[in-house]
Amino acid sequence: MTDPLMWDAFDLVVFDMDGTLYDQPRLQRRMMAALVRDAIRSRSLGAIRTLSAFRRHRETLADTMMEDFDTAQYRLPGHAPEQVRALVADWIEHRPLPLLRRCRATGIDHLFERLARRHVVAIYSDYPPSAKLAALGLSAKLMVGANDVGRLKPDPSGLKLLMERAHVAPARTLMIGDRDDRDGEAARRAGVRALIRGRDFRHFDEPIFRHVA
Numbered sequence: 001m002t003d004p005l006m007w008d009a010f011d012l013v014v015f016d017m018d019g020t021l022y023d024q025p026r027l028q029r030r031m032m033a034a035l036v037r038d039a040i041r042s043r044s045l046g047a048i049r050t051l052s053a054f055r056r057h058r059e060t061l062a063d064t065m066m067e068d069f070d071t072a073q074y075r076l077p078g079h080a081p082e083q084v085r086a087l088v089a090d091w092i093e094h095r096p097l098p099l100l101r102r103c104r105a106t107g108i109d110h111l112f113e114r115l116a117r118r119h120v121v122a123i124y125s126d127y128p129p130s131a132k133l134a135a136l137g138l139s140a141k142l143m144v145g146a147n148d149v150g151r152l153k154p155d156p157s158g159l160k161l162l163m164e165r166a167h168v169a170p171a172r173t174l175m176i177g178d179r180d181d182r183d184g185e186a187a188r189r190a191g192v193r194a195l196i197r198g199r200d201f202r203h204f205d206e207p208i209f210r211h212v213a
Contacts, residue, residue, distance in 0.1 A: 035047060
């Protein structure tokens with residue numbers, strides 16, 4: 001794992017949301033159970049299949065770096081875009097909210113509090129972050145979602161926008177995420193140092209975080 005950081009070297013600390021601030025596999029298991037119950041009631045696998053296709057399509061869009069993905073992400077073969085949008089809003093954006101607090105990463109609340117004393121704490125997510133952050137019981141000074149810049153990670157546009165809003169240079173910025181191919185690559189393209197959960201650390205109570213003022 002990574003040695004303790006010199007936290008005074010950073011002014012802006014940017015967190016990814018999904019998989020970083022909460023236990024994503026745990027939440028996914030709970031949501032899949034809810035989807036299965038819904039499928040049994042409706043006698044249809046339509047929602048499960050559409051959401052799976054949506055996630056795969058989004059990964060493709062991130063790899064192709066398509067501009068203005070916000071419209072393109074809902075264009076699935078054989079589906080009306082407005083129906084896909086409604087399904088995503090229901091099952092991905094709204095229904096998980098009551099479950100998030102129980103899946104919150106251990107120690108992240110105390111880390112946020114300590115960081116906020118001397119750093120600008122920000123969120124950079126591929127999904128709209130404000131409702132999820134509130135459901136987690138956390139707060140950040142700045143937030144940017146992919147919908148704000150029309151690009152998905154690893155495009156660094158969202159990270160660059162946060163640095164611009166915070167008036168902080170790349171050398172004074174730290175990105176903390178869970179995917180090197182998305183969060184880490186966005187950081188590299190923006191000239192920012194990155195910490196990747198699962199590679200550089202696993203939990204927010206590890207030595208790397210103990211010297212945060």
